[in-house]
Amino acid sequence: MLATAIIVFREVIEAALVISIVMAASRGVARRGLWVWGGVGLGLVGSCVVAAFADRLAEAAAGVGQELFNAAILFTAVGMLGWHNVWMRRHGRELAMEMKQVGQAVLSGTRPLYALGLVVGLAVLREGSEVVLFLYGIATGGEGGTGAMLLGGAVGLGLGAAVGLAMYFGLLRVPTRHLFAVTSGLILFLAAGLASQGAACLVDADWLPPLGRAVWNTSDLLSEDSLAGQVLHTLVGYVSRPDGVQIVFYLATLVIIASLMRRFGDKPGRSASS
Amino acid sequence: MRHPAPRLALSAAALVFACAATAAEDYVLTIKDHQFTPAELEVPAGQKFKLTVKNEDASPEEFESKTLKKEKIVPAKKQIVMPMGPLEPGSYDFVGEFHEATAKGRLIAK
Numbered sequence: 001m002l003a004t005a006i007i008v009f010r011e012v013i014e015a016a017l018v019i020s021i022v023m024a025a026s027r028g029v030a031r032r033g034l035w036v037w038g039g040v041g042l043g044l045v046g047s048c049v050v051a052a053f054a055d056r057l058a059e060a061a062a063g064v065g066q067e068l069f070n071a072a073i074l075f076t077a078v079g080m081l082g083w084h085n086v087w088m089r090r091h092g093r094e095l096a097m098e099m100k101q102v103g104q105a106v107l108s109g110t111r112p113l114y115a116l117g118l119v120v121g122l123a124v125l126r127e128g129s130e131v132v133l134f135l136y137g138i139a140t141g142g143e144g145g146t147g148a149m150l151l152g153g154a155v156g157l158g159l160g161a162a163v164g165l166a167m168y169f170g171l172l173r174v175p176t177r178h179l180f181a182v183t184s185g186l187i188l189f190l191a192a193g194l195a196s197q198g199a200a201c202l203v204d205a206d207w208l209p210p211l212g213r214a215v216w217n218t219s220d221l222l223s224e225d226s227l228a229g230q231v232l233h234t235l236v237g238y239v240s241r242p243d244g245v246q247i248v249f250y251l252a253t254l255v256i257i258a259s260l261m262r263r264f265g266d267k268p269g270r271s272a273s274s
Numbered sequence: 275m276r277h278p279a280p281r282l283a284l285s286a287a288a289l290v291f292a293c294a295a296t297a298a299e300d301y302v303l304t305i306k307d308h309q310f311t312p313a314e315l316e317v318p319a320g321q322k323f324k325l326t327v328k329n330e331d332a333s334p335e336e337f338e339s340k341t342l343k344k345e346k347i348v349p350a351k352k353q354i355v356m357p358m359g360p361l362e363p364g365s366y367d368f369v370g371e372f373h374e375a376t377a378k379g380r381l382i383a384k
Contacts, residue, residue, distance in 0.1 A: 003374065003375070007371070007372075054334065054347050054349045055349040055350075055352050058346075058347060058348070058349055058352060058354050059352070063354060063355040063356075064357075066346055066347060066354075067346075130336065130347070133334045133336075133347060133372075134334075134336075134371075134372050136333070136334070137333035137334045137335070137350075137372050137373075138333075138372070140332055140333045140350075200343065204343075204344065204346075204356070204357070205357070206357040213360075213362070219340070223340075224340065225340065240340075241340075241341075241343065243343075
């Protein structure tokens, strides 16, 4: 049971952190719940489908189907997060003012919530399919009994959700006028971390050269197996032994999204007046 | 570095196909009763190779190694092939994440 709880917790925590940031970033938008929880629901359904077709996915593309699939999911999420950030940069100030002046009804439907819904769905899909396979494996293997498995799964899910909730309520303590800046920053680093993971998948598939294995090694200092290491891995893309190409993708994503935000966002001169 | 630049997707795919065809001569791990055989596998250091993992159990397994940076599902009664290396000389632990208590193993690169 304990093993089940730990594995489920490890998978859930990543998705939970992504959901909490997305919920904070979409604070005050009407019908955000529909998109976010709809994304979670579709992600869960998708997880079962991926688990059911895991055999074929593994055999696809000459045996690297799984890696390419993960890379595609990761880079789609990076694109959606980048799009959200650029959009927010353009409209965030109006939104913040409207939230103060007119109340929340004004915000309905104006933001690209589908981007965030998709990000949530992809996060759940990536983590969820492993949980489904794992639980299915235990169920068919008959180890420890189904009851213990379900209990362990529930405990792991509960703990993961608790971390997400703590993050969410922590973010809600940020004053409204700073909230968008904080969530934009979080999303920027989240996207860079996902891009670096995507690059690692393409290295696994032998589609990208690693450009140097383990450029540094901080696994003794902070292991990705530890809770802190895993939270940092999700939030800012911490990797204890990064390939060179992961660093390149990480930095490139930061620079590209940040410069798109500058390029298509408000003119710098206007920000001083508000 | 053996790769001067990122390859085009097409040529990479062709290479992957070519390598997959010769995978039978490469290194093989077998999972049975949630254990790896051999538990220690000697592989060449400093060159690329293919690692095939065969799962003879009725339940899926996940080959996972932090040191090798691999995390890959091995469906029940199936096998996967992973491009590996080049590895520095040393030993690399791996586990079957879904049965971590029994499924442990190690690659030794020489």
